[in-house]
Amino acid sequence: MELIFRLIDVVLPFSFAEPLFMKRALLAVLLVAPLCAAMGVMVVNFRMAFFSDAISHSAFTGVALGILFGVDPRITLIVFGVLIGLGIISVRLRSSLSVDTVIGVFFSFAVALGIVIISARKSLTTDLHSYLYGDVLTVSDPELLGMAILFMACAAFLLFFFNQLFLIGINEQQATAQGIKVRALEYAYALLLALVVTVSIRVIGLLLITAMLVVPAAAGRNLAGSVRAMFWWAIAAGLGSGVIGLVATFYWDSATGATIILIACLAFLASQAYASLKK
């Protein structure tokens, strides 16, 4: 890590990049922002924003369960989030109910369970703030390592399956007819998305993590005229708002996650104006 921190000193000789916590925060943003944007392209194509919301809100319960049972809440929130994600996909594939109904049920279950636990143990409330709003400035080296591993796993997954996932997003039936293993890919994607959402909560906060997936991808879609352009515009919007948001946080002393999302929303508004003018 020392080497990376020294490299940051050389590349970014600015006051905001001097403190060690800002260097770690910058690394976290550089990993999480493009990761969310890349996975977000599929969230937008699959219309999975509500799915992501259910996972992120389940983190609330994951943290409460961790504290309740004396397990590191950063672990329990990931495990609980992944279980909720796989549960949603599993029931959706076996049920004739619409996907938003299935997600609604899981969402309600996760949040209700969390509220029951927290209301019964009032002392837990104070521990939840950093998860609600995110706390990238306290991110640790092991957490950075976890983010880097997830980044590489998602990069490998997209490298192999992006095209097939995109075809599923265009038309699931046709993708099936073309021999694509739709179910297996949906499970794998949901698993990775649940991991991305729960890991990124440390940076953005559970209230706004879905925005980190959806807003850059939506801006990318407004600006792009092709699949490739949509992907790279989404990455640029995610990365740009992540870094600008983090730097702004240093000077404004505001919550990092919310600042990043605010910048991303401005980028989206600009892209929307461009899309309207183009029409």
Next chain:
Amino acid sequence: MDARDQTRSAAIEIDDLHVELGGIEILSGVNARIGRGEITALIGPNGAGKTTLLLAMLGMIPYRGRIVIARDNGLLRVSYLPQRFEFDRGLPVRVMDFLCLSQQRLPLFVVSRKQKRAKALAALGEVEAEHLRSRRLGALSGGELQRVMLASALLEDPTVLLLDEPASAVDRTGEELFMGLVRRLHQERRLTVVMVSHDLSMVTRLASQVICLNRRVLSAGKTAEVLNKSSLSSCFGEDKGLLLHDHPWDAELSCAREPEDGAGPGRSGED
């Protein structure tokens, strides 16, 4: 077995096929034989199970019974054109993007391989749609989308092509163009084509064999043999006599014939 007999062998054999969806039996004891290198039309009233039969052939729905699709030179490639291709029309997907997505493993955001683009362009050429290559998928008309879908199907180098109501989303001109394409592709690529259609004019002009379906096979055989009033009445119901008089293809029905272009079993003797 001489060459002609060989080509007359079945491309698809269906034995005692039963499909039940949501507790309702959609297909009940269907037996059919679809000749290799022929254009076979599946006709029948709404809800007869025509699309279900195609989906069963694709293995996309559970069924009881047996469907055997013969290999052609060791290859088994079935392509499918759905009746309606519904998608998010706002997606920034160009026609070439769409065709390359199914062709290459490497993600499109990294590279669009030259060789795959050339193949996609050739497929577009085959369906007279090269000029659409840079258009957004969502901006295509019904007929244009149908031809792009046909190009997408051709990219899989199919031995069997399944078409579900190809005339439903296009106007008369588009239908004529599409029929011409199917006829030409059938000849050039020696495809086995199975086509669901309500358009008996199209069936008469394109298909060499017809299967009349209403949960089970009511009649099957050469187009001219099956497309007669008694057979159609048993398939669509007696009251559908009105249908015959109200449609422009009535005249063509009365002289239902083998396709003039030799697309029937006779021509495939050279296969």
